[in-house]
Amino acid sequence: MNEVKSLMIKSGYSDKAINYYLQKINVGELKDPSIKVIYTGPCGDTMEIFLAISSNVIEDAKFQAIGCAGAFVSGSALIEMIKGKTLEQSEKIQEINVIDYLGGIPEAKIHCACLAVRTLRMAIEKFKGSE
Numbered sequence: 475m476n477e478v479k480s481l482m483i484k485s486g487y488s489d490k491a492i493n494y495y496l497q498k499i500n501v502g503e504l505k506d507p508s509i510k511v512i513y514t515g516p517c518g519d520t521m522e523i524f525l526a527i528s529s530n531v532i533e534d535a536k537f538q539a540i541g542c543a544g545a546f547v548s549g550s551a552l553i554e555m556i557k558g559k560t561l562e563q564s565e566k567i568q569e570i571n572v573i574d575y576l577g578g579i580p581e582a583k584i585h586c587a588c589l590a591v592r593t594l595r596m597a598i599e600k601f602k603g604s605e
């Protein structure tokens with residue numbers, strides 16, 4: 475088993491979270507997004523979210539982060555959750571929904587889901603303000 479994977483299992487990440495991390499699910503940038511936002515959370519980690527929006531629906535999204543494994547798995551999961559959803563459905567997603575979707579992350583990393591959720595909300599607000 476690879477070393478990162480065994481460390482993540484020991485730390486309390488679910489298999490799903492570990493796969494997202496190792497496969498870098500939804501990590502990257504969108505060329506020509508409808509909106510992009512970069513946000514640095516209180517922990518000092520930074521996330522950037524790119525959204526492609528059409529008729530109020532998030533058709534595609536990506537993120538990048540300078541941050542911990544918790545930030546990456548939360549970003550991967552949140553982007554999976556919002557693809558094909560309306561802006562209203564997406565902005566209702568809470569940290570706990572992201573953690574449930576992942577099926578478990580270490581307790582000390584729960585706040586990392588906030589970084590993803592806050593960045594997404596800021597992107598949606600900025601998009602609505604720009605319409």
Ligand code: FES
Binds near residue numbers: 518541544586
């Ligand atoms: Fe900052 Fe995880 S410690 S997002």
